Amino acid sequence: MGDRSRWLQRIGGSLFWRVCLVNAAVFAAGVAVLAVSPATVSSPVALGEFLVLLVGLAVILVANAVLLRAVLGPLDRLRSLMEDVDLLQPGQRLPEQGNGAVADVIRTFNAMLARLEAERALSTGRALAAQEGERRRVARELHDEVGQSLTAVLLGLRGVADRAPPALAEEVVMVQEAARSSLDEVRQVVRRLRPGVLDDLGLCSALTSLVNEHAWLTGADVQRRFSTSLPPLDPQTELVVYRVAQEALTNAARHASARRVLVELTETSSGDAVVLRVLDDGRGVDGSEEGAGVRGMRERALLVGATLTVGPHESGGTDVRLRIPLHPREDGS
Incomplete structure (x- = not known):
């Protein structure tokens, strides 16, 4: 039987x-x-x-x-x-209906996708954590070694300029200005590698500094609009928001040739998510395959369970949106 x-x-x-x-x-x-x-x-x-x-x-x-x-x-x-299927866009599944060999194949494939997404998120998190650690190390070395060396050179050149004869004073001043310019560039690289203001003053201050720096470097009209009642975010989420905004601004200048940019950080009307939006008036999305920059933003978004959308805006240009869901509070308020 x-x-x-x-x-x-x-x-x-x-x-x-x-x-x-x-x-x-x-x-x-x-x-x-x-x-x-x-x-x-x-x-x-x-x-x-x-x-x-x-x-x-x-x-x-x-x-x-x-x-x-x-x-x-x-x-x-x-x-x-x-x-x-794209592991950077999780949640793609087939309905598991019926029984038999076909249903077993679908269930196995869905389980495999879930396992691959979890493994991808874990490996991406480790890689980005190692990348941030290396950024922090390089920034510290640039600040402590190269920055201090250039500062010492500037102080020495100032003493030389005071004692130099008039015929050489002008050349010493030119070298001094070149050293000062190099020091400013080193400091700028340090800020891009590891935004100290993010750790010291918070996300809004870091984004404000980023926006001001982008406007100064590119000459674009960059506007910012930050909500005054944003809920607190954990350090990893703040770093993800900052890096996505940084990459979106870089793409707006490098690929879209945008002259006007809007950076928004607001809470949804229902209070269940925080949304970062970077809108520019550049060339827009041409339908080509996503580059490394956009895929890097998607990888960072997955780390905090956020959703990234990159598409054309109705008035032209590119609209980048990062939606970070908020976990409900324990007290239910």
Whole structure:
């Protein structure tokens, strides 16, 4: 009895046997209909009899196609999802309906996607954490070693300029200005590598400094609009928001040639999320494949469970939006 049950289960679950059973059922039904019908076939076949046979064959083929589509249709949807799936856009799943081999394949594929998304998020988090650590180390070395060395050079040149004869004083001043310019560039690189103002004064102050620096470097008209009642965010989320804004501003200047940029950081009307928005008036999205910068922003967004959308704006340019969901408070307020 147990062997018979396992045999029936294997036949019911095997895709090969399911297709065979569907075809057998269709052809058996066709034979039964012909057997009980008054239709006859003479030799040679008359025109009316030939038309009846054609109609019967068409009905059998249509019924077979409909049933096979019901059995194999999920495989087509699975193939389509496998071609389009992107681990940087999680949540893509097929509905798990029915039973048998096809349903098992879909359930296995959905489980594999969930596992790959979790592993991708974990490995991305480790890589970005290592990257931020390296940024912090390089910034510290630039500040402590290169910055202090250039400061010492500036102080020495100032003493030389005071004692130099008039014929050399002008050249010493030029070298002094070059050293001061190099020191400013080093400080700018340090700020981009690790924004100290983010740790010291918070996210809004860091974004304000970023916006002002971008306007000064590019000459673009950069406006900012930050909500005054933003909820507190954890340090990792603040760093993600800052890096996404930084990359969006870089893309607006480097790829879109934008002359006007708007940076917004607001809370949704329902209070369930914080939204960062960077809107520019540049060339906009041309439909080409996303570059490394956008994919890097998506990877950072996944770390904090945020959603990133990059698309054209109705008035032209590019609209970058980062939506960070907020966890409900423990007191329910």
